[in-house]
Amino acid sequence: MAGRTRSYRCGMRKGLLLSTALLVGAFGLPSAAAADTDGPDIDPALMESTLDELYDAVDASVLIEVRDGDEVWTDARGDRDPWTGTDTRPTDRVRLASLTKSMVTTVVLQLVDEGTLSLDDTVEEHLPGLLPYEQDFTVDQLLGHTSGIPDYFGAIYPSLYELSADDVRTNRYDHYAPEELIEAATANPLWFAPGSSWGYSNTNYYIVGLILEKATGSSLESLVTKRVVKPADMDSSYFTKWLPFLVWPAPSGYFATGEPDDPRIDTSGLSPSQMWAAGGMAGNPRDVNRFFRAMYDGTLLPPELAEQAMTPSAQSGGYYGLGTESLDLVCPGMPDGRAYGHTGGGLGYSTLSFHSVDGQRQVTLTYAADLQLAPTDELQQAAVRTLIAGLCSIDVSAPAVARTATLPTVADIDRMFTDRPM
Numbered sequence: 001m002a003g004r005t006r007s008y009r010c011g012m013r014k015g016l017l018l019s020t021a022l023l024v025g026a027f028g029l030p031s032a033a034a035a036d037t038d039g040p041d042i043d044p045a046l047m048e049s050t051l052d053e054l055y056d057a058v059d060a061s062v063l064i065e066v067r068d069g070d071e072v073w074t075d076a077r078g079d080r081d082p083w084t085g086t087d088t089r090p091t092d093r094v095r096l097a098s099l100t101k102s103m104v105t106t107v108v109l110q111l112v113d114e115g116t117l118s119l120d121d122t123v124e125e126h127l128p129g130l131l132p133y134e135q136d137f138t139v140d141q142l143l144g145h146t147s148g149i150p151d152y153f154g155a156i157y158p159s160l161y162e163l164s165a166d167d168v169r170t171n172r173y174d175h176y177a178p179e180e181l182i183e184a185a186t187a188n189p190l191w192f193a194p195g196s197s198w199g200y201s202n203t204n205y206y207i208v209g210l211i212l213e214k215a216t217g218s219s220l221e222s223l224v225t226k227r228v229v230k231p232a233d234m235d236s237s238y239f240t241k242w243l244p245f246l247v248w249p250a251p252s253g254y255f256a257t258g259e260p261d262d263p264r265i266d267t268s269g270l271s272p273s274q275m276w277a278a279g280g281m282a283g284n285p286r287d288v289n290r291f292f293r294a295m296y297d298g299t300l301l302p303p304e305l306a307e308q309a310m311t312p313s314a315q316s317g318g319y320y321g322l323g324t325e326s327l328d329l330v331c332p333g334m335p336d337g338r339a340y341g342h343t344g345g346g347l348g349y350s351t352l353s354f355h356s357v358d359g360q361r362q363v364t365l366t367y368a369a370d371l372q373l374a375p376t377d378e379l380q381q382a383a384v385r386t387l388i389a390g391l392c393s394i395d396v397s398a399p400a401v402a403r404t405a406t407l408p409t410v411a412d413i414d415r416m417f418t419d420r421p422m
Contacts, residue, residue: 039333039361040393042066042073050386050395051075057378060369061088061251065285066390067293067362068333073390074286078368081252090285093236093250094366095270097279097344098422099288099353101205102309103228104220104277105143105323106295107212109305110227117215119143126211130179132186137194139211142204143322146315148190151201153422155184156274163373165257168265168347173244175273178206198315202278202422209277220277232294237283240272246282251368253348258374267348267370279346279422285364288353292341296359310340310357329354331392333361339391345370345422352387363390 047066054077055062061078074090111117119140123131131137131149141147154160156174159167185203192199209220216223221239229237238247245268254264272280294300301309309322319325329339334356341354341364350371353364365386371379381397388396 039068039331042068042071043389043393044073046389046393046395047073047075047386050382050389051077054365054367054379054382054386057376057382058367058369058371060254060367061092062365062367063088063090063092063094063251063285064363064365064386064390065090065289067289069360078251080249086249088251088368089249091236091249093246093248093282093284094351094368095240095246095253095275095279095344095346095349096237096281096283096288096351097275097346097349098202099342099344099351100224100275100277100279100281101323102295102342103224103281103291103323104205104208104212105309106300107223107227108139108143108208109301109309109322111212111215113302113305117211121211123207123211126214127207130182130207130210133190135190135194137207139208140322141194142208144198144313144316145200145204145320146195146198146313147201147204148192148194148197148199149201149203149207150185150188150191151199152181152185152203152206155181160373163258165255165259165265165373168255168257168267172267172270172274172347175271177273178210178276181274182206182210196315198313198317198320200320202275205278206276212277221280224281228291228300231299232287232291234283234287234290237281237287237291240275240280240282242272244269244271250282253346253368254370255348256369256371256374263374264369270347275346275422279344285353285366288351288364289355289362292353292355292362292364293359296340296355296357329391331388331394333392345372352383354387354391356391361391363387365390 051062051064063076065074076088076090078088080086080088108117112119117139121139122136124136137147156171157167182203212223213220221241224239252266252268255267256264296306309324310326312318312321312326324340325342326338326340328337330337335358339354340357344351348370349366349368351366355362385396388394
């Protein structure tokens with residue numbers, strides 16, 4: 001195991017409250033009616049303890065930033081790579097993967113607000129002949145994963161669906177045009193009739209990316225940079241386009257194979273074309289928190305459109321809105337007993353980012369590993385404990401914590417990273 005690094009902690013400032021809908025279920029908290037909207041301050045000792053536990057469980061770099069109003073606690077563990085032994089820092093870049101979907105959704109909703117697009121617009125209106133199906137699909141269905149269009153990921157990494165990492169070893173540098181991956185995905189029948197159910201598909205966002213480029217005449221990278229990255233002051237973030245390796249400084253990312261003779265693959269390099277509109281952003285926890293704060297506080301979106309993004313659909317079982325994941329999380333500081341954000345699994349970087357509806361408490365953490373083929377109870381428990389410690393200042397492993405509270409189970413965390421590829 002790599003040596004534990006020293007801690008880098010910002011001065012304490014009061015900040016946003018970020019809660020996630022992915023964290024609910026097993027540990028239980030007070031009822032929503034009893035929840036205190038003025039939650040407890042960040043507990044540095046508890047955060048140190050939970051971060052140590054997470055680092056020990058994952059044996060890879062871990063980065064985190066917690067915000068409560070203007071108060072900030074940030075830290076990191078691990079070495080950037082196995083050769084130099086340089087400490088990972090919380091401002092290092094990581095592959096943000098599916099958190100990109102929240103940023104792409106923000107661009108779409110900005111254009112809706114400006115009258116350039118409508119959520120009721122169809123794919124055929126903007127990209128005639130792109131899809132082979134008789135049915136048509138709306139932008140709303142694409143953003144909310146209710147289109148029924150299959151995912152393309154199995155075309156790149158079919159061995160993952162056989163619980164083998166062979167294709168990760170051989171295919172991670174392969175380049176694709178967006179149209180190629182859409183064509184590969186749509187060679188399969190629809191998962192379900194459009195609007196009738198819910199199924200997470202990265203293909204949806206590739207189609208959205210092409211719609212955005214057609215509607216504006218600008219590249220997706222320039223749209224996200226101009227409309228999201230710059231106004232949210234995400235000064236360490238960028239949209240990956242050609243270079244398979246992250247701009248330094250960045251910790252190495254690993255894919256766990258579950259094979260004793262070859263337990264992990266260095267996946268720091270990955271063709272950005274495989275993630276593009278579904279997962280092409282790189283950044284750090286600080287920038288992610290800045291983005292979600294700006295998304296929810298009116299900087300990037302009018303309140304009514306931000307609320308629309310956060311409102312989960314019935315088809316998803318009350319879990320997913322438009323580019324936004326959510327779940328019940330009842331604890332002091334959660335104004336409506338629910339947390340919002342997104343997760344990302346980037347074949348080597350796993351990120352959880354969740355926030356309160358009022359944007360006062362936030363947690364974004366990344367561990368530089370993908371354990372979808374080799375999940376452990378220890379990692380899942382540690383991830384839950386760290387997130388809840390950051391969002392609620394509660395130690396869910398302490399005997400004094402009431403078991404009637406609404407908090408996440410390890411199954412919730414497992415579902416986030418194993419039921420979908422990114």
